[in-house]
Amino acid sequence: MFKLNSDNLVLIIERLNDDRKSLTSCLFVNKLWCQTSLRILWKDPWNLFLNEDNLDKAKPFFRTILSQLPESSRKLLTGKNIKIEYQKPLFDYVSHLRFIKHTYSADGKKDNDIYDYVFKEYNEHQKIELKKEIYKYFFKKCSSLTFIDLTNFKYKLHDFPDVGQNLSKLNYLRFDDKTIQLINDLSEICKSVEKLDINLTCSNPTGLSKFIQIQPYLKLLIIRDNVNENNNTSLESKYGTVGDAIAEKQDINYLDLTIENNVSFYNILLTKLANLQKLVLADSRYRNVTVHKQLKFGNYPKLQVLKISISYSVAVKIIQATKDTIQVIWLDKGNQESEDQISQLLRSISEHCRKLKYLKTYLKDENLEDFKQLLLNCKDLEGLYIFRASIYNDEDGKKLLDVLADSAQDKLYKFQLHYCYFNINTLDNFFKKWKGKKGRKPLYLYPILANYYENRHLSREEFNKNKKRFNDIIEKYKKEKTIRLFENSKDFTFINEFVF
Numbered sequence: 001m002f003k004l005n006s007d008n009l010v011l012i013i014e015r016l017n018d019d020r021k022s023l024t025s026c027l028f029v030n031k032l033w034c035q036t037s038l039r040i041l042w043k044d045p046w047n048l049f050l051n052e053d054n055l056d057k058a059k060p061f062f063r064t065i066l067s068q069l070p071e072s073s074r075k076l077l078t079g080k081n082i083k084i085e086y087q088k089p090l091f092d093y094v095s096h097l098r099f100i101k102h103t104y105s106a107d108g109k110k111d112n113d114i115y116d117y118v119f120k121e122y123n124e125h126q127k128i129e130l131k132k133e134i135y136k137y138f139f140k141k142c143s144s145l146t147f148i149d150l151t152n153f154k155y156k157l158h159d160f161p162d163v164g165q166n167l168s169k170l171n172y173l174r175f176d177d178k179t180i181q182l183i184n185d186l187s188e189i190c191k192s193v194e195k196l197d198i199n200l201t202c203s204n205p206t207g208l209s210k211f212i213q214i215q216p217y218l219k220l221l222i223i224r225d226n227v228n229e230n231n232n233t234s235l236e237s238k239y240g241t242v243g244d245a246i247a248e249k250q251d252i253n254y255l256d257l258t259i260e261n262n263v264s265f266y267n268i269l270l271t272k273l274a275n276l277q278k279l280v281l282a283d284s285r286y287r288n289v290t291v292h293k294q295l296k297f298g299n300y301p302k303l304q305v306l307k308i309s310i311s312y313s314v315a316v317k318i319i320q321a322t323k324d325t326i327q328v329i330w331l332d333k334g335n336q337e338s339e340d341q342i343s344q345l346l347r348s349i350s351e352h353c354r355k356l357k358y359l360k361t362y363l364k365d366e367n368l369e370d371f372k373q374l375l376l377n378c379k380d381l382e383g384l385y386i387f388r389a390s391i392y393n394d395e396d397g398k399k400l401l402d403v404l405a406d407s408a409q410d411k412l413y414k415f416q417l418h419y420c421y422f423n424i425n426t427l428d429n430f431f432k433k434w435k436g437k438k439g440r441k442p443l444y445l446y447p448i449l450a451n452y453y454e455n456r457h458l459s460r461e462e463f464n465k466n467k468k469r470f471n472d473i474i475e476k477y478k479k480e481k482t483i484r485l486f487e488n489s490k491d492f493t494f495i496n497e498f499v500f
Helices: 006-016 020-026 031-041 055-067 071-078 114-118 124-141 163-167 180-189 205-213 235-247 263-272 312-320 341-352 365-377 394-407 424-436 460-479
Strands: 103-106 109-113 147-149 172-176 195-200 220-225 254-258 278-282 305-308 328-331 358-362 383-387 414-418 443-446 483-486
Touching: 006 020, 006 031, 020 031, 055 114, 055 124, 071 124, 109 114, 114 124, 124 163, 163 180, 172 180, 180 205, 195 205, 205 235, 235 263, 254 263, 305 312, 312 328, 312 341, 341 358, 341 365, 365 394, 394 424, 424 460, 460 483
Parallel strands: 147 172, 172 195, 195 220, 220 254, 254 278, 278 305, 305 328, 328 358, 358 383, 383 414, 414 443, 443 483
Antiparallel strands: 103 109
16 A cells, blocks of 8 residues: 555545544554655544534634735734734645635524634634735635635635636536625636626616526536515515526526525526426425416426425326436425325325335325335336334334335335334344345445333333343344344435445
């Protein structure tokens, strides 16, 4: 391994891209390994701390950034009573950044600013100066940027000397349309954007429309609708100009919409973008069924991935507008306007999605016959995620596992059953049945849980015995190769392994 040249080492270590523990251990092999691993670790370090559970990890990150600022910036900040402890870094860390981010979700807010958290001891003017100097350094050093988030960006881009050179080749951009100057600057600099994430307020629809029109390579579009329906009476026409500009981009194959209130705007996109391969529809208000019912859809001959967290009636309409192209249907906890809607959904999937590979759906016991037919019709199904509104009792859990054991086709082997607790004997019988079917693949099981209590009056000792018995059963069927993988992390889902 020590004889590998740098190019070959990069190819090998890049395969560890998502394995930060292994990458960190590579830092300590030798100088070449350290430099190579460092390049990957610093490509997108933001994900380590941009969530409310890990915010403190942002502080050493920014200490490292500040330690690399040029002397001119350090002097300027010192003059603003901002103390910076300078220590010459071992490596040019910032030059490896490919992503620049700053927002995170916490306390119900989606756009918290990490700078406000890290530099909270400073006043507002000092924070503005700190951020400006940090961004100035980013724009100077990051010559291979892939993504930048410019939401709530309050500076003029042309005040940064190197911004044109290092943003001109940007592939992925996130921003909002609050500031006319920002959009005009971006229109001059960025003309090769393929992925665009817009926080839409319709403060500057004309500028936004022009920005979209000059992007010849645009393929992915995420629109977060933050427009208040009571803002003004001309909202419809403002949205329309942006919608028409987007509709001209027939190369867009990925559309992600937050459905709020302006139906005409959504319908322009949903009826005119005919080459979609992935469609994501969400609703921050979660049960805006009145708006959902007004949505219109065209035909989607290329649609492969459908992800919906709004009314299931929308999912039914879209599925019926396709024919055997969808490979993934991922239905988060939306809502049903009628008890029959789940069965209607399952029947639509059975009829129109024969090539389906992955399915996440809500399921009630009353829907098991339609679910059974889906398993029989969708012979390419590999992974199944089922969630419920309430915990299965043992009899209902047995019915579900019996359907899976009897009707699953040979390609189905990944199961994730959320909010489902099964009697240990019921699980044991399911594994025996699965083992006894010829052609079945070994199981990949993601959070499938046993009911260790099995009645409300178990002692702690009896509970622990049941837990051990369950773990022993899992190990037994692993040894017999009935189970290949048992992943007990509640945060893991098998769809993470699927490349859209």
